[in-house]
Amino acid sequence: MTSAAALWCLSLLVGQVVSSPLNQQQRPFLPSISSTDQIADTTVQNNNEVILDLLRRYAPVFKLSELEAFFPSSIEYMFPHYNFTESPSGEIRPTNHSIITRSHLDELPSNGGGLYLSINESHNPQPFLDEESEYLFGPYGLNDTMPDDRRGRVEEEVYGFGVDQGNGVIDLWYWTFYPFNFGKPVGPFGILGNHVADWEHLRMRTINGTPISADYTTHTGGRFSAGTYRWQDIEKIDGRPVAYVAAGSHGVGKLFKLVDITDDEGPLWDTKDHVVPAIYWDNSQNRRKLFHHGDLSWLNYRGKWGNKGENDCWWHRIVGYCQVVDAPWGPNRNFGLPPECILAPLTTKFSTYRFKFASNVLDWAKNHNIELVKIEQICVRPKTNPDDPDDPDDPDDPDDPEDPDGLDAELYDDDMEGMVEIQNVKSIIGFRGTEKHTVTMDSCKGRRFAVRAYKLSLCLLNGRCISTSNERKICTYEQQKRGHSFGSAVDLNDIDDWRWDY
Numbered sequence: 112m113t114s115a116a117a118l119w120c121l122s123l124l125v126g127q128v129v130s131s132p133l134n135q136q137q138r139p140f141l142p143s144i145s146s147t148d149q150i151a152d153t154t155v156q157n158n159n160e161v162i163l164d165l166l167r168r169y170a171p172v173f174k175l176s177e178l179e180a181f182f183p184s185s186i187e188y189m190f191p192h193y194n195f196t197e198s199p200s201g202e203i204r205p206t207n208h209s210i211i212t213r214s215h216l217d218e219l220p221s222n223g224g225g226l227y228l229s230i231n232e233s234h235n236p237q238p239f240l241d242e243e244s245e246y247l248f249g250p251y252g253l254n255d256t257m258p259d260d261r262r263g264r265v266e267e268e269v270y271g272f273g274v275d276q277g278n279g280v281i282d283l284w285y286w287t288f289y290p291f292n293f294g295k296p297v298g299p300f301g302i303l304g305n306h307v308a309d310w311e312h313l314r315m316r317t318i319n320g321t322p323i324s325a326d327y328t329t330h331t332g333g334r335f336s337a338g339t340y341r342w343q344d345i346e347k348i349d350g351r352p353v354a355y356v357a358a359g360s361h362g363v364g365k366l367f368k369l370v371d372i373t374d375d376e377g378p379l380w381d382t383k384d385h386v387v388p389a390i391y392w393d394n395s396q397n398r399r400k401l402f403h404h405g406d407l408s409w410l411n412y413r414g415k416w417g418n419k420g421e422n423d424c425w426w427h428r429i430v431g432y433c434q435v436v437d438a439p440w441g442p443n444r445n446f447g448l449p450p451e452c453i454l455a456p457l458t459t460k461f462s463t464y465r466f467k468f469a470s471n472v473l474d475w476a477k478n479h480n481i482e483l484v485k486i487e488q489i490c491v492r493p494k495t496n497p498d499d500p501d502d503p504d505d506p507d508d509p510d511d512p513e514d515p516d517g518l519d520a521e522l523y524d525d526d527m528e529g530m531v532e533i534q535n536v537k538s539i540i541g542f543r544g545t546e547k548h549t550v551t552m553d554s555c556k557g558r559r560f561a562v563r564a565y566k567l568s569l570c571l572l573n574g575r576c577i578s579t580s581n582e583r584k585i586c587t588y589e590q591q592k593r594g595h596s597f598g599s600a601v602d603l604n605d606i607d608d609w610r611w612d613y
Contacts, residue, residue: 307417
């Protein structure tokens with residue numbers, strides 16, 4: 112093991128935080144269609160060329176931590192190390208390495224659906240990795256050379272996906288691959304959450320070719336370390352987004368020294384000229400995922416990229432997972448989702464919401480005689496604790512000296528559920544079918560209440576609502592200020608059509 116790796120592993124032992132993506136359910140892959148059947152039209156081909164050009168133009172720069180030990184690689188780097196596949200039932204088969212390639216990976220049974228690409232070597236560092244497994248450090252981790260600036264350079268592929276959302280909106284997804292994810296120390300349980308292979312991503316949104324926002328996906332830290340940010344609020348190099356990568360878990364954040372272990376001292380990974388671009392679906396109307404060919408055939412693989420995890424440790428019932436957890440799915444899935452949160456400027460007195468429904472919602476509404484739409488603006492504020500001298504006795508007290516702005520940043524943190532008060536402001540308007548719906552409604556009432564999300568319900572003429580969406584989070588800002596701000600009213604123009612399951 113390199114000295115840097117040893118130093119890094121030891122530094123992580125002081126932490127007590129578990130990476131939250133281990134608790135997230137990953138959605139399986141959806142059926143695909145053949146790309147050769149869908150891109151014959153010249154207009155579609157031209158549009159795809161625009162998308163591929165955007166993917167190359169905005170190739171991100173990743174800043175790794177100086178304490179990083181498990182570095183990125185190409186997928187090809189790992190292919191020779193996959194020795195067997197394992198099914199969910201435990202059936203093990205040795206791999207045919209003539210299939211474990213970019214061009215043939217999808218030739219595994221059922222495109223690999225349900226399979227785990229697996230390695231023979233030990234992959235549970237507590238905290239040190241066995242010598243036979245040191246290839247999991249990645250190519251850079253095995254290279255002791257260092258440039259004159261002592262910073263280091265990583266030159267690995269990044270996998271880009273372009274998604275045409277319609278109306279000039281194109282989402283750019285950049286996925287990074289790591290041979291190994293190092294977990295987090297959790298007291299007497301050791302280091303939990305180790306897994307072979309790691310996929311992480313950064314997402315950008317462009318409108319008519321102009322970038323407007325970026326989504327960051329750190330594993331811990333809430334809204335101020337992850338989520339959606341305006342383009343003017345993020346760091347850039349040569350007009351391209353910069354992201355800070357957490358040591359070990361590889362979550363991607365917009366700032367360093369906010370969550371996990373990140374810093375601005377480690378190797379630079381500039382992905383310019385290293386993007387492997389792909390188109391996700393046929394077009395924004397059909398939204399049918401493409402089936403890829405040739406060197407992109409690996410994108411059709413539907414299994415997981417590393418070993419199956421453990422679930423037989425005695426503490427599994429306490430914390431939900433063991434020292435080794437399941438490897439992740441691959442990246443080619445679920446790109447039709449809206450951003451982490453919808454950007455909206457703050458207003459005074461009243462909120463305005465503009466939104467449209469997708470065709471599947473419109474069809475369902477027609478078949479169920481929908482006449483009304485209920486809009487719910489979700490407002491939150493921190494709960495007060497009468498035993499805490501720092502909390503005001505009255506949350507509506509205008510003279511709270513500890514919080515002169517009347518708002519706490521923590522109220523937007525997902526981990527704070529149960530520690531906030533929730534207020535729903537509701538309004539009902541007529542269902543307008545394919546038209547854009549607009550509603551003006553009251554602001555959040557009461558001091559320190561701030562807009563956090565909104566949701567919709569489809570209702571009958573008698574007012575009974577028979578289908579309700581999930582919430583869409585809202586990231587609010589002031590027009591002349593940088594970063595996020597909090598307030599009681601917004602002016603929201605939602606460009607992502609609403610669609611949900613019934």
